Amino acid sequence: MSERKHIRLGVNVLASGRHDAAWKTLANPAALSTDIDEFVKIAKVAERGLIDALFLADGPGGLVAEAYSRPWRALDPLTLHAALSQITQHIGLVVTTTTLFGHPYTVARQIASLDHISKGRAAWNIITSQAPVAQAAYGIDHAFGQNERYQRAEEFARIVTGFWDSFPNEAVIADAKRNIFVDKQQLRPIDVQGSHFRSAGVLSTPVSPQGRPVIFQAGQSEDSKAFGARWADALFTGQRILENGQKFYADVKALARGYGRDPDQLLVMPGLFPILGSTEAEANRRKDELDEQLDHEGLRRELARHLALQPDDLPFDQPLPYAKINTAEPNVPIASRWHRREILNEARLRNWTVRQAVRGNLVGGHRVIVGTPEQVAKDIIHWFDHRAADGFNLNIDVQTSGLEDVVDHLIPELQKAGRYRHEYEGTTLRENLGLDHYDAARASTHTLPDTDQPSRSTESATADA
Template identity: 65%
Template sequence: MSRQHIRLGVNVLASGRHDAAWKTFEEKRHLSTDIDHFIAIAKSAERGLVDAIFLADNPGGLVSEAYTRPWRALDPAVLVANLAAHTEHIGLVCTTTTLFGHPYTIARQIASIDHVSRGRAAWNIITSQNPPALDAYGAEKGWDQAERYKRAEEFVQIVTAFWDSLPEEALVADPDNTVYLDPSRLRRLDYKGTHFSARGASSVPETPQGRPVIFQAGQSSDSRAFGARYADALFTGQRIIEGARAFYSEVKTLAKSFGRDPDHLLVMPGLFPILASTEEEAKRHKRSLDDRLDSVALREELARHMAVDVSLLSDLDAPIPFAESEANEALVPIASRWHRAEMLKEARQNGWNIRELLFSNITGGHRVFVGTPDGFAEDMLHWIDTKGADGFNLNIDVQPTGLDLIADEVIPVLQKLGRYRRAYNGRTLRDNLGLPRFDAKPRHGLAAAV
């Protein structure tokens, strides 16, 4: 069995992953914009020696969650730049879309964050679209999946080419000849694609990591191929270990087919722990949060996922109507099918009733673990040692209190087992993730090696 050290990220939300977390705060109105609160979360994660904090984003106007819980209000690039000033070691993952805007803007933003954080920046690529984003950017209609990934491929190639365009050796700073930047050493790009065009070189020099870390989220076949080619780490939604192992094996094989070292592509599924000193206490804590949820709205959400009439879910202690859901599978939107399939597989495997499925994080999508810190450590290591993951992106119930529990109770268990570091490995995020510094090679044309 592998004895590799676990990698851990933390998904930062204003109040926490549980949809009722915000109701436990004394000051509720400004959680989405309270910078001191975000700083406290980042510091708690760094105290636990977590690899990176992950700032997700909805790139557009108000989304539906804004009407029922604190939402992602702040620009993640601005937020992580601020958090860089209040932390020393933890990685800073900034999410941006590849559908809107221009690649040069993103290339400059993320490279700038890598410099101001001294090598802790990462870019999380998303290709999702929703009506608020289309409206905010003035798009009349969206793109089908194939077109979205064609746009994303051009986008990421241009971003990475700009990152490589001003290498360290071009900065000669020669006062005798009054030459600061040697133009002959630039790696200029000149590209005109179907969706994006770009020429020239970046104004931001090569960054401390050689190139910021690239994360990518998703699990469709297009997403797997895209991530295996371009990403350093994959965020994915895996609720069943057998499916996680199959995903892990497939993306590692895909990475190898692109000429990459599979060990340099990390797989980090989302995981939602709810912990306490005993399993029963953890269950009580979860129930106390679940009881604050709007079960009517949740039933409507579950009915949409299952493509059944909400009346079939009125008795929460009744069996799940699997047959009716399967009969209507074609009515489920393509974007929701993976989430739905994983959710129903987990429900079947555990013999859940409607109530248990309803409160299994159907809105967040990721697997929930309810139990003790020791049990949680054992669960994570089982997934890693049986090749279902290289680590996890943790979704914390209430932040930062749930994160403090990770730092104070879970990390010491992993350290005692020899499976987690006792200090950060190095200066950069690549150092801490066990990834090599990226060294760009001179190339002809735009396509960059990953």
């Protein structure tokens, strides 16, 4: 058994659920994307289950393709989490923002404010994606190349974290006799003059209850792994088979060690999509009933896009045409290569037909596991013990029934195995994740100059999630 004991669990929040047909099973789906009451219900169920964090994925810009066929992510994640912070007491609140657009000062102040408002439960999920809708919304007429994306991200993160450290609480001395409220000598102003972003001064928000909000980062590429190992406290990732999970885990822990970090202070949390039933047959029936309501033709077009084939090349009840796929591989867009590779790895492992592949969470991308709470708990523990994960970011099939199954049946199995908490460990997200309180005075990990980075592969054959 691994010396590590407690498995970490987050929840990827969509008001309808992660399954693309979930909304078709609900009574009033039209208002889901903007109904605060739905998000409040999810937050309360998750906190009842002692879940670590609510993860609000997001992408800047207007409506993306999925918005035309299912409830979409309509609300600003920071605004939504500010509201949820007032009806919860323990669960972490993960806000997704981009490092490509906007300005880091704004992000620094917003996330620091949320950390104070929530009394130490805020986290920033860094993304570097650049969908055309985002470029259009921000008035950017060209996409950033891979190197430029991560140069911008590095500068953005340096400014945000520098601001977070700039106003230590002890600088507030409130000395009435000397008429000094803030001691200027104790401030740590920043002055970052980068190629893409410039910023100087001190944040108006003092150091947060956690010392620094938790940083999450999502991605799979070599650049993304190096960036995450330097800046993040936890990594969201998307491996679908154990061996790939183990390799990713070992790679990022080694990169963290190369930065002088304690690898145990960098958590790896792959996405996982559990579908539960009291029996295996019941769980499979639940999935089948949802899958029958999918847009199979639309998903076949999506699969064809990932594989650089035509939909007619993919008869539903035939095996995947690997000879054609191998020939088409050089033409696949860079942004699709990691997703494509993971789909094919699992398809080969499970001998999937085309129909099974399009039903395998093609759009969400994360591994689906169908079974009883005992079976799913055993799988989670297996990945944990074999160092493929420190925990998982759960995708829920249908809200809130799927989350209630996790809270009332799956988590008790993990608790019986001694692998999950029976109460929250502390009041901050860092405490509950088993991460150290951040002390800027002692830390040097995140202030390395750019030239001190471990070498990064120039391969761009994998892409951010």
